[in-house]
């Protein structure tokens with residue numbers, strides 16, 4: 272069922288490496304006389320202390336070659352074609368005659384994956400990422416999805432951290448019409464973080480609210496995107512509930528894009544409640560490709576904005592309505608700021624602590640629409656409270672069932 276280069280072979284390779292070690296250990300123990308546990312009168316056996324160095328072979332050293340499948344046409348998950356990092360594949364999907372092309376790629380738990388889909392045609396193509404144990408789409412027409420890019424145009428982008436190791440499925444889906452596409456896949460050549468928990472954040476944990484003439488904010492159908500419509504020129508702070516950040520060491524990621532108008536989009540982090548002593552805001556201004564990191568201190572109801580990094584252009588920011596991925600990593604007072612996988616800055620500041628975060632946007636044109644999607648929270652295991660978080664938050668349950676229409 273599986274080609275020779277699939278993960279079971281990798282498991283086999285690891286066992287071939289580990290088995291001799293276990294055999295040596297087993298022989299060592301079998302050669303040791305049984306301890307006289309109950310022979311109280313027996314003299315104690317002399318203890319021979321000898322240090323034995325066993326070779327340590329880690330999985331990371333057993334590099335697995337990735338061999339891509341030849342070009343083809345797969346329409347469901349069991350037939351998915353293997354992709355490798357660095358590869359770009361081309362294809363075509365049509366709403367009526369061939370609406371799905373399905374690929375898969377091996378990702379280690381904790382690795383990032385970046386998928387870029389660029390399509391042309393008269394339709395609308397979407398990009399979906401499904402976890403390793405996803406069932407076939409089959410007759411149901413539903414697919415399990417952990418991350419999705421469903422923009423109104425054909426410039427789809429997914430950045431995601433794998434919650435588990437395995438073959439993740441990448442589906443190109445024509446929602447409308449005929450689309451020729453190219454799909455580029457990149458797994459950055461960086462080791463996964465040591466010990467961490469990952470939690471997908473559903474947009475349903477953000478407030479649904481509307482005020483005529485001012486704003487409208489809500490989760491979009493499908494559950495993947497949170498949309499803020501800024502009707503007049505002002506700003507919106509939408510905060511996640513319940514509080515989930517666990518200082519001191521965590522990271523928060525979100526993808527965002529402008530649908531229309533002109534606005535920035537940011538992550539903001541704060542303590543206590545939104546109207547407490549202050550907060551931080553890290554974000555992108557897509558009109559001119561700039562980012563900033565601000566600290567906002569509140570006293571007597573007045574906010575004072577202090578730029579830790581003032582608006583700075585970055586070549587890593589995609590402009591206009593294209594999707595950008597924001598990542599903020601905080602370890603105590605140390606902050607690392609990353610956009611589209613590239614570090615753009617770092618600051619040191621611990622004026623404000625906090626366990627809460629939200630999404631922020633400030634528009635300069637009326638009727639601006641901003642969408643946030645594929646939010647992830649990473650908790651690093653710097654404290655003993657980690658393990659229970661990991662057990663709860665790495666399950667495949669954090670995927671949505673999407674009905675393909």
Ligand SMILES: [Ca+2]
Pocket residue numbers: 344345346369370371372373
């Ligand atoms: Ca197909």
Ligand SMILES: [Ca+2]
Pocket residue numbers: 395396397420421422423424425426427
């Ligand atoms: Ca689209």
